[in-house]
Amino acid sequence: MNDRTGRAAVLFVDDEPLVLQGLERLLRSERDRWEMRFALSAEEGLRLMAESPFDAVVSDLRMPGMDGAQFLAQVMERWPQTVRIVLSGEMDRSLIFKTVQTAHQYLAKPCQPEALRSALERALALRRMMGDRRLKSLLPQLSSLPSLPALYFEILSEIQAPNASFKRVGELIARDVSLSAKMLQIVNSAFFGLPRRIASIPEAVSLLGFDTVKGLVLSVKVFSQFEVGRIPARWLEELWRHSSRVGLFARGIAAYEKLPRRSLDEAFTAGLLHDVGKLIFAQNFPDATVEMVTEARERPLWEVETGRFGVSHAELGAYLLSLWGIGEEVVAALAHHHRPPETGTPGRVVGVVYAANALEHRLAAEEGGSLPAGSLGIEICRQLNIAGRVSGWEEICRKLSAEERLHA
Numbered sequence: 263m264n265d266r267t268g269r270a271a272v273l274f275v276d277d278e279p280l281v282l283q284g285l286e287r288l289l290r291s292e293r294d295r296w297e298m299r300f301a302l303s304a305e306e307g308l309r310l311m312a313e314s315p316f317d318a319v320v321s322d323l324r325m326p327g328m329d330g331a332q333f334l335a336q337v338m339e340r341w342p343q344t345v346r347i348v349l350s351g352e353m354d355r356s357l358i359f360k361t362v363q364t365a366h367q368y369l370a371k372p373c374q375p376e377a378l379r380s381a382l383e384r385a386l387a388l389r390r391m392m393g394d395r396r397l398k399s400l401l402p403q404l405s406s407l408p409s410l411p412a413l414y415f416e417i418l419s420e421i422q423a424p425n426a427s428f429k430r431v432g433e434l435i436a437r438d439v440s441l442s443a444k445m446l447q448i449v450n451s452a453f454f455g456l457p458r459r460i461a462s463i464p465e466a467v468s469l470l471g472f473d474t475v476k477g478l479v480l481s482v483k484v485f486s487q488f489e490v491g492r493i494p495a496r497w498l499e500e501l502w503r504h505s506s507r508v509g510l511f512a513r514g515i516a517a518y519e520k521l522p523r524r525s526l527d528e529a530f531t532a533g534l535l536h537d538v539g540k541l542i543f544a545q546n547f548p549d550a551t552v553e554m555v556t557e558a559r560e561r562p563l564w565e566v567e568t569g570r571f572g573v574s575h576a577e578l579g580a581y582l583l584s585l586w587g588i589g590e591e592v593v594a595a596l597a598h599h600h601r602p603p604e605t606g607t608p609g610r611v612v613g614v615v616y617a618a619n620a621l622e623h624r625l626a627a628e629e630g631g632s633l634p635a636g637s638l639g640i641e642i643c644r645q646l647n648i649a650g651r652v653s654g655w656e657e658i659c660r661k662l663s664a665e666e667r668l669h670a
């Protein structure tokens with residue numbers, strides 16, 4: 263995009279000179295990688311953007327004159343491919359929620375240097391993806407990309423607060439009846455192996471922990487954004503069932519492999535959201551989607567999509583999640599859930615999610631579902647370094663799935 267010097271260009275906007283000086287000091291060591299500019303008002307920020315667009319903007323919310331929400335709305339309209347990050351000390355939630363539709367990521371002031379650096383890094387990793395010509399040519403054709411659900415922002419800001427509590431997060435979720443119902447259903451499934459039936463949301467939150475809850479809220483709300491429009495309800499229901507089972511399978515496999523807690527959460531979130539790219543295709547190209555799904559009876563859907571659009575739902579979903587600032591391991595698992603990366607050693611979560619998806623397809627086909635049977639490519643398993651593990655994984659998924667049916 264904006265590659266005057268080969269570095270990524272980042273614009274910071276804040277009406278407090280001290281804040282900007284602080285940021286400049288904090289990020290001085292990144293000068294070789296990032297070209298940074300600083301603006302004391304939204305108006306000045308827009309002027310700089312007009313001279314030469316930036317790859318990312320980091321903006322305060324409360325500013326005299328044009329505020330951060332208006333500024334980001336303008337950036338979104340005029341330079342849609344610029345990554346938009348809010349960095350705000352504003353405790354006033356109403357302002358935060360005004361920006362929900364326009365910001366990709368939200369950071370609270372004061373911000374740890376590491377948090378800011380990694381948020382920017384993740385956002386700018388998009389440039390590498392955007393460097394992919396095929397994705398770049400598809401993006402302008404998309405009229406709608408799901409925004410981060412408002413409730414997710416709300417929960418995130420609660421979790422980031424110094425005195426975050428399970429109870430308050432539980433209360434936020436409990437206000438949403440259909441989310442609560444789906445959450446209890448998942449928590450009580452055999453896969454979590456909880457000792458007793460959970461009936462209250464705050465209790466579910468304390469048992470699951472914040473990171474699992476974040477993944478759950480995100481995926482349930484993203485799916486519910488699609489409940490309207492031209493997508494057949496049955497297709498959506500089937501995709502949700504598949505996705506929630508892949509999330510649970512992936513988490514089960516990660517637990518069986520005794521991976522650290524963090525990987526369990528990543529596997530779960532990636533499993534739940536692995537096919538989100540299908541929703542983006544369906545929302546933006548409903549007619550093409552119907553045709554592609556028909557064609558996919560003969561060969562894999564991702565191949566059909568790639569033939570038609572240059573990218574598949576795997577890359578498209580990964581793009582969306584990196585835009586939302588979701589961790590790299592999850593993004594990689596989405597990108598590679600049908601094919602391993604061409605270079606480098608994939609992380610363990612990548613292999614787990616790949617297998618969970620293929621196993622879910624296989625089990626669902628056996629159980630009479632209408633999704634085409636997935637195959638675990640032997641070559642892919644070898645490349646992902648999971649070849650020797652898969653039969654054990656299949657066994658536990660079968661066992662859990664059978665318990666699950668007894669439960670239901």
Ligand SMILES: [Fe+2]
Nearest residue numbers: 536537575599
């Ligand atoms: Fe997929």
Ligand SMILES: [Fe+2]
Nearest residue numbers: 504536537619
């Ligand atoms: Fe899938």
